[in-house]
Amino acid sequence: MLERLFSKEMDGSFEKLYCPAFNTLLSIYFPWDGGYTVTPVTYPENMALSADFIVAFIVSQKDVPVFFIDLKPPKDLRFPSKRETADSQIRSRFDLLWRDCPLDELYGISAFGTKFAVYVGNKKKDEVIPETSGEVPLVWWENDLLTMQGANKLRQIIADIRTKCTNMEKTYN
Numbered sequence: 673m674l675e676r677l678f679s680k681e682m683d684g685s686f687e688k689l690y691c692p693a694f695n696t697l698l699s700i701y702f703p704w705d706g707g708y709t710v711t712p713v714t715y716p717e718n719m720a721l722s723a724d725f726i727v728a729f730i731v732s733q734k735d736v737p738v739f740f741i742d743l744k745p746p747k748d749l750r751f752p753s754k755r756e757t758a759d760s761q762i763r764s765r766f767d768l769l770w771r772d773c774p775l776d777e778l779y780g781i782s783a784f785g786t787k788f789a790v791y792v793g794n795k796k797k798d799e800v801i802p803e804t805s806g807e808v809p810l811v812w813w814e815n816d817l818l819t820m821q822g823a824n825k826l827r828q829i830i831a832d833i834r835t836k837c838t839n840m841e842k843t844y845n
Contacts, residue, residue, distance in 0.1 A: 690743055690785060691727055698741070701830045702731045707837075709735070728765065733837050737769040739779050739830075746785025755808040758782045758789075766793040766800050775836050779829050786817040790829065 695712060702708035709732045731739040742762050748754035762782045770778045770793050780791040789812040793800045802812060815822040 690745075694729055694741060694743060694783070698729055698731060701827075702733075702739070702834075706834075707733050707841075708738075709733075730769070731833075737773050737778070738775060738837055739833050740765060740769060741781040741783055741788075744782070744784045746787065749784035749787060749810070749813055752808065754784075755810065755813070756806075758784070759804060759808040759812075762791055763800055763804075766791070770795055774840055775833070777836075779833060781826075781829075782813070784813055786822070787813040788815050788817065788822070788826070789813045790815065790825070 691712065695710060698710045702710055711730045711732065713728045713730055727743045729741045729743075730737050742758065742765060744754065744758055748758075759782065762780050765780060766778065769780075773795070776795055778793040778795070780793065782789045782791065789802075791800055791802070815825050817823055817826060
């Protein structure tokens with residue numbers, strides 16, 4: 673399924689091709705009849721100067737965030753400055769979202785095309801993993817949705833989130 677969703681993305685523009693593919697993917701894994709909402713959001717990359725935008729998807733259950741993905745063009749992954757910016761932006765997204773997240777952990781993904789880095793925010797410890805000392809290595813984005821390993825990694829994360837959401841509902845019902 674993933675190959676079919678992302679197969680045409682290789683030569684197309686980022687916004688027109690990757691965004692619909694991720695929207696479809698998230699809507700399949702977080703269905704509306706399960707109480708989930710997938711919301712595409714755009715943010716200015718640099719409030720003062722830039723006409724560039726960050727595309728993000730926020731997955732909510734019962735109007736509270738439980739997962740998010742920030743998307744970037746795949747061509748930017750090779751540039752250390754673009755990875756540093758992506759890292760900074762995803763950490764800012766944690767600051768905005770995790771106070772409303774009912775789960776102890778909030779997963780976030782930084783994706784450059786189909787390659788992605790996994791971030792986990794732990795509310796109790798007030799930390800986001802991976803920790804950074806300023807350098808943001810390319811190896812963080814070693815997962816690729818188009819490989820079995822990367823697809824399984826994403827499925828594992830989604831299964832964990834859905835299990836936690838189900839357990840949360842049982843607690844409150």
